[in-house]
Every structure is written in C-alpha cells, then in structure tokens.
Amino acid sequence: MKIRVVGCDGGVAPGSETTCFQVHESLLIDAGSACTGLDIDAQRKVTDVLLTHAHLDHIRDLGFLADNLFGETEGVTIHALPEVNRILRKHFFNYAIWPDFTRIPSPQDPFYRLHDIEPEKQYVFGEVSVLPVRVDHTVPTVGFIVEDSTTAIVISGDTGPTERLWQICKSYKNIKGFLVELAFPHTHQEVANAAKHYTPATLKDELVKFERPDTPVALYHLKPRHKPRIEAEVEAMENPNLRFLKNGEVLTF
C-alpha cells in the first residue's frame, strides 16, 4: 500500500500543511491541505474524501477544492460521521462562511454529496477498505484502519488517550504501520489534556496498548510553534520505532 502524505502539520505557518493523506489518487483522508498540497490535475482526480472530524485544520481545503473544480468534475463524496456532516452543512457550507457546495451547481446534483458513515463498519474504495473507529477528541472524531489485500495501516485521527481503536487493532494480523497524532510537548500537558491530544508522555502509555513494539510509528499533527520541543522530547524517549512524517513523502507498506 502507498500513502502520500499531502500534509501532516497540526497548524499553519510558512512551509506547513495541515492533515491530508492521499490513499490513492481518487481518495483522500482529511482535506486540510488538499489544494495547497495537490496540483489542480491531482485535485481533479479526487472523487472521495473521508473525514476524521470537522476541525478546521482537517476540512479547510474542502472549500477551495469545490471552488477550483465545481462544474468541471462529477463532484466529490464526503464520507463522515453524521455529526460532522451536520457541522459542514450548518457552519461551513452555509453561504456565510462559504457557498453551499452541497447544493451547487444544483441541489439535485451538487459538487459535494455528504455520506454519513457508521463507526466500526467497513467501507470499500476500489482495492482499499476502511474501518472508522471512534477516538477521544473534543468533538466527534474517528481514526481509520486502512487495509488492502496484504497490509493494514492505522491512522489515529486527532485524539487523546483512547481505547477502542487500539483494542480493535489487536484483531488485525497485518498492521504494517501506525500514523499517530502528537500535538503538544509534555510541558503543555494541561493544554493537551483539555484539547484531547497526545504529548510524548501520553504517547508512551498509548504505545503499550498497541502491543506491537516492532511496528513502525510515524508521528504527525505537531503544532508548528511547539515542533522543536516535541522533537526533543521524542528523541529523549530513545525509541527507534518512532519517527516524524514529512509533508509530500510517499509511504510504502
């Protein structure tokens, strides 16, 4: 399986791109940087977007993707929890923040079709199947287990310490990698707890739940201003399985 890291930052500053993974050329997981990280030709090929949750750093470029392509492609299906789709309708595509691309060009045939997904139900996209699992963030959020015929990888979504996702992972024999969020340094543990994100300290406890000490773990969603401190704290963990994702890299499992 190949996954392109279109964006893996937890905030916006020059050179950073917020969360967006390209699973294959037509399927994205989150769309934070779908337009700043993919050229227009690549954007044209997107037909499906799975969302972990509705926070701005994960949905921002849904607005610009529609603006770039409406009327030109067959449109895009957004697959998200019902709560997330409700938020998109009410607070984003509402003609106040942005035009309602769930009704443009026409309500019968809009650019964005919103499809409600159910946690722990499998969804198939070509050769890839995806299982959403609820995680623990401040708003309704899922992580995803993405699987093809040989390999599974896990994307945590934004989360603080959580149980169900790691529990379900135990039934998968073929997990080749974990992509795990890490947003704040331990020096900001209180903020991380309130915002329900990991720090290196809570990550250390979560890694035990994976029960796969040899499977690589790639970290993403670092807040740009905390990057140097987070990197130093992770280095101090002296865990050779941990590394940081980079914007634009292609992961092969």
Ligand SMILES: [Zn+2]
């Ligand atoms: Zn979030």
Ligand SMILES: [Zn+2]
């Ligand atoms: Zn986020």
